[in-house]
Amino acid sequence: VTCDDLGVPVVRRAVPEDAARCAEIVRGLPDFFSEEVVEKVASDLRAHGGWIAVEPAAGLAVGFAVVARRPPGSAEILWMAVDAERRGRGVGAVLLDRLLDDLAAEGVDLVEAKTLDRSAGYAPYAATRRFWEGRGFLQVDTIDPLPGWQPGNPGAIYVAALRATRPSRR
Numbered sequence: 001v002t003c004d005d006l007g008v009p010v011v012r013r014a015v016p017e018d019a020a021r022c023a024e025i026v027r028g029l030p031d032f033f034s035e036e037v038v039e040k041v042a043s044d045l046r047a048h049g050g051w052i053a054v055e056p057a058a059g060l061a062v063g064f065a066v067v068a069r070r071p072p073g074s075a076e077i078l079w080m081a082v083d084a085e086r087r088g089r090g091v092g093a094v095l096l097d098r099l100l101d102d103l104a105a106e107g108v109d110l111v112e113a114k115t116l117d118r119s120a121g122y123a124p125y126a127a128t129r130r131f132w133e134g135r136g137f138l139q140v141d142t143i144d145p146l147p148g149w150q151p152g153n154p155g156a157i158y159v160a161a162l163r164a165t166r167p168s169r170r
């Protein structure tokens with residue numbers, strides 16, 4: 001099954017009522033998210049807002065991203081996930097392209113995403129790092145432990161530039 005069979009996902013801004021479905025998506029990905037973070041994802045979505053990918057055929061939310069603004073010119077993708085049964089079919093790419101376009105239009109220059117570093121040796125996140133790396137994100141640091149993360153989970157810090165930040169030379 002590809003995106004074409006189910007329709008290209010439609011991306012829209014999140015509303016607080018999306019939090020329950022986002023929590024459900026996260027609960028369906030136990031290799032990636034522990035039960036403790038499920039409520040945090042929902043509360044962060046309500047607090048910060050985000051973007052939702054909807055499968056047109058069913059009108060079902062199948063992916064989401066929660067983004068915190070870091071004024072004046074940065075933002076962090078706090079959480080992002082695609083429904084377990086629909087991963088690897090391009091939903092995440094469509095969602096990410098749209099949210100980066102929207103952030104750029106808002107004046108955001110740099111976007112950060114944190115994930116599990118390869119030195120953890122934990123296989124599921126290899127695809128996640130390929131996802132970020134394939135879409136313009138560069139790893140700028142590794143921090144172990146990241147504040148708030150369980151010890152033994154080295155954090156990989158990724159950044160994508162939406163535009164150049166150096167002042168132009170005269």
Ligand SMILES: CC(C)(COP(=O)(O)OP(=O)(O)OC[C@H]1O[C@@H](n2cnc3c(N)ncnc32)[C@H](O)[C@@H]1OP(=O)(O)O)[C@@H](O)C(=O)NCCC(=O)NCCS
Binds near residue numbers: 029094
């Ligand atoms: C990471 C995630 C959001 C990506 O969404 P997705 O819909 O699965 O990704 P896409 O199908 O759009 O894939 C886009 C690219 O990522 C890469 N990719 C994604 N899944 C992959 C997999 N299982 N194996 C290899 N590459 C993969 C591919 O290179 C693909 O590139 P292509 O379009 O050139 O083929 C999703 O897989 C997910 O929810 N993962 C689990 C939770 C997670 O890791 N969240 C991020 C926390 S930092």
